[in-house]
Amino acid sequence: MNITKDTVVTLHYKLSDGQGKLIEESSEPMVYLHGGYDNTLPKIEQALDGKAAGAQVAVQVEPADGFGEYDAELVKVEPRNLFPEDLQVGMQFEGAPDADPHGHSHAHVFTVTDIEDGKVVLDGNHPLAGMALRFELNVIEVRKAGAEEIAHGHVHGPHGHHHDDDEDDADQFRSIQLQ
Ligand SMILES: [Zn+2]
Numbered sequence: 001m002n003i004t005k006d007t008v009v010t011l012h013y014k015l016s017d018g019q020g021k022l023i024e025e026s027s028e029p030m031v032y033l034h035g036g037y038d039n040t041l042p043k044i045e046q047a048l049d050g051k052a053a054g055a056q057v058a059v060q061v062e063p064a065d066g067f068g069e070y071d072a073e074l075v076k077v078e079p080r081n082l083f084p085e086d087l088q089v090g091m092q093f094e095g096a097p098d099a100d101p102h103g104h105s106h107a108h109v110f111t112v113t114d115i116e117d118g119k120v121v122l123d124g125n126h127p128l129a130g131m132a133l134r135f136e137l138n139v140i141e142v143r144k145a146g147a148e149e150i151a152h153g154h155v156h157g158p159h160g161h162h163h164d165d166d167e168d169d170a171d172q173f174r175s176i177q178l179q
Contacts, residue, residue, distance in 0.1 A: 001142045002052050005035035008155050010141040018132035031160050033145055037153040044135060055139040063130050070130030080118045087115060095124060
């Protein structure tokens with residue numbers, strides 16, 4: 001079966017930066033509902049469309065098509081005393097929602113990047129912002145999506161969406177935590 005709208009795709013992926021340095025490799029297969037449901041990057045869907053199990057596809061993604069350009073305005077310096085005692089570099093905080101130019105309101109996640117002299121540096125950019133990325137994708141399985149999956153816009157079952165989880169619909173590539 002080929003990957004078309006409303007198929008469920010199981011794949012392994014390897015993510016590298018523009019210089020070919022490995023950023024992340026899937027340990028569990030990634031499963032997503034194909035067809036513009038915003039479950040993964042549009043560039044990845046484009047590259048996989050029409051492919052079948054066994055296909056190996058490499059996709060080059062520029063920042064604008066990935067996690068955005070690096071925005072220096074999203075770096076903030078705040079007084080240390082606003083934060084908990086056990087503050088550490090790498091901790092994340094959700095900032096106040098602000099409206100983007102399209103009028104959507106969304107909260108940035110800020111990562112602590114430095115603690116010094118009573119100040120804390122917070123970076124609201126996605127850890128992969130500003131980076132050219134290369135995905136190596138290996139399609140393992142393609143199946144038809146069920147009516148309920150199509151209605152919900154995501155995959156159910158093993159590795160898919162579980163409704164007893166807290167409702168975190170963030171797709172996997174967008175929620176990568178860097179070491
Ligand atoms: Zn569902």
